[in-house]
Amino acid sequence: MAMMTAEQYEESLRRLNLMVYMFGNRVENVVEDPIIRPSMNAVAKTYEMANLPESRDIMTATSHITGKTINRFTHIHQTIEDLVNKSKMGRLLGRATGCCFQRCVGMDSLNALSIVTYDIDEKYGTQYNKRFLEYLEYVQDGDLTCDGAMTDPKGDRSLPPHKQRDPDQYVHVVEEREDGIVIRGAKAHQTGAVNSHEIIVMPTIALSDEDKDYAVSFALPSDTEGIIYIIGRQSCDTRKLEEETIDVGNILYGGHEALVVFDNVFVPWERVFMYKEYDFAASLVEKFASYHRQSYACKVGVGDVLIGASQLVAEYNGVERASHIRDKIVEMNHLNETLYCGCLACATEGHREPSGTYAVDTLLANVHKQNVTRFPYELSRLAQDIAGGLMVTMPSSSDFKAPETKKWLKKYYKTRRGIPTENRMRILRLIENLTLGTAAVGYLTESMHGAGSPQAQRIMISRTVDLEAKKRAAKKLCNIAE
Numbered sequence: 105m106a107m108m109t110a111e112q113y114e115e116s117l118r119r120l121n122l123m124v125y126m127f128g129n130r131v132e133n134v135v136e137d138p139i140i141r142p143s144m145n146a147v148a149k150t151y152e153m154a155n156l157p158e159s160r161d162i163m164t165a166t167s168h169i170t171g172k173t174i175n176r177f178t179h180i181h182q183t184i185e186d187l188v189n190k191s192k193m194g195r196l197l198g199r200a201t202g203c204c205f206q207r208c209v210g211m212d213s214l215n216a217l218s219i220v221t222y223d224i225d226e227k228y229g230t231q232y233n234k235r236f237l238e239y240l241e242y243v244q245d246g247d248l249t250c251d252g253a254m255t256d257p258k259g260d261r262s263l264p265p266h267k268q269r270d271p272d273q274y275v276h277v278v279e280e281r282e283d284g285i286v287i288r289g290a291k292a293h294q295t296g297a298v299n300s301h302e303i304i305v306m307p308t309i310a311l312s313d314e315d316k317d318y319a320v321s322f323a324l325p326s327d328t329e330g331i332i333y334i335i336g337r338q339s340c341d342t343r344k345l346e347e348e349t350i351d352v353g354n355i356l357y358g359g360h361e362a363l364v365v366f367d368n369v370f371v372p373w374e375r376v377f378m379y380k381e382y383d384f385a386a387s388l389v390e391k392f393a394s395y396h397r398q399s400y401a402c403k404v405g406v407g408d409v410l411i412g413a414s415q416l417v418a419e420y421n422g423v424e425r426a427s428h429i430r431d432k433i434v435e436m437n438h439l440n441e442t443l444y445c446g447c448l449a450c451a452t453e454g455h456r457e458p459s460g461t462y463a464v465d466t467l468l469a470n471v472h473k474q475n476v477t478r479f480p481y482e483l484s485r486l487a488q489d490i491a492g493g494l495m496v497t498m499p500s501s502s503d504f505k506a507p508e509t510k511k512w513l514k515k516y517y518k519t520r521r522g523i524p525t526e527n528r529m530r531i532l533r534l535i536e537n538l539t540l541g542t543a544a545v546g547y548l549t550e551s552m553h554g555a556g557s558p559q560a561q562r563i564m565i566s567r568t569v570d571l572e573a574k575k576r577a578a579k580k581l582c583n584i585a586e
């Protein structure tokens with residue numbers, strides 16, 4: 105089996121025995137849990153769309169190891185076209201789900217490791233790349249969803265890992281055995297963790313000789329003994345428990361994040377892709393970060409949904425012809441398409457690494473992600489401007505049903521002839537979901553901090569931009585001698 109259907113994916117999750125906690129309780133059935141299930145639906149969409157004729161070309165690729173048709177989320181980019189299709193796939197899925205579909209972190213980890221394991225072997229004569237490619241074939245054949253786990257809790261940010269009061273603030277090796285290593289620590293903000301078959305761990309910062317026990321990368325089945333998941337809270341999450349669905353906004357899909365704890369977990373050698381090569385930690389972080397910054401093509405697709413919702417609410421309210429509304433919709437499209445330019449540009453300006461993997465242009469990927477830290481906020485501001493205050497003052501959908509209140513709400517919340525009040529409610533709740541509710545976790549705060557906070561991109565921009573060349577260009581035009 106090289107590709108699963110959405111149904112097979114769901115069944116495969118049921119077979120996992122994950123240790124998941126939420127609201128202080130163990131979650132026995134992750135797949136059926138009403139708060140988690142919409143996030144599973146979003147990942148399932150990556151399987152469903154890979155099997156649909158209209159999206160198959162973008163969603164699938166040919167494995168460079170086996171020649172089989174595989175889901176692009178398990179593919180190692182072999183060409184510039186692969187990189188471009190990755191950006192297109194992100195937009196497509198963001199538009200289809202209106203949320204984070206969680207599967208990019210795994211793809212980005214696999215691609216970063218395909219480069220760095222090769223580079224480590226070149227320098228040290230190790231065998232990581234061969235090991236990694238065997239693992240990759242397993243992932244591709246099973247069409248597995250992988251959680252790429254990078255961000256450690258970090259404790260006191262002013263101190264490196266080995267100087268932390270609690271040495272577990274960064275994932276590290278606590279024991280070396282003949283058959284593998286034992287690791288301890290945690291990874292925070294893990295997108296889609298409990299919807300994953302595999303967890304791929306990487307270091308989160310550049311490391312020195314003194315931190316070499318922290319220079320470790322490996323992959324484990326997500327239900328390995330000693331791995332514990334604690335699900336993050338999202339604004340308005342318990343609306344998913346209500347009988348009425350309208351107030352949830354996006355009634356089909358959502359995302360989730362978790363703190364993933366590794367409590368003395370054993371990793372066999374065949375699953376270890378970096379061990380004490382601290383001098384490659386920075387490279388792995390940077391490669392993963394650039395790929396993941398490109399992945400924020402997803403926000404363009406979510407932006408499509410928000411623009412569509414804003415236009416609809418304007419039409420429902422009867423204001424769509426007002427010149428300022430039209431101009432705001434133009435502005436939203438301008439911002440959203442500018443984001444699209446960035447994720448396409450870093451792909452088309454990509455290059456081949458010595459391993460054969462194609463990597464995105466680092467400068468342009470960072471510029472793209474820097475825009476992502478800003479534009480969705482402005483798009484949200486404009487959407488809320490167009491939506492009006494009713495988005496946050498509207499009573500619950502139960503009040504629209506209750507005999508004592510429904511006649512008043514129907515009377516005073518009606519709008520243009522032919523537009524059912526319920527449709528107006530639904531679209532307002534969707535905008536609320538995207539800009540204030542559960543989906544704002546992904547569309548706003550994750551746009552800010554996911555794949556690195558804004559300052560991380562500014563550092564990379566200052567490091568990669570060629571200022572000397574720009575100075576030379578200026579000097580030449582006004583005849584300043586070198």
Ligand code: SF4
Nearest residue numbers: 204205206208399402
């Ligand atoms: Fe993918 Fe976007 Fe979710 Fe990150 S935020 S995992 S890039 S969908």
Ligand code: FE
Nearest residue numbers: 295550554555
């Ligand atoms: Fe992310």
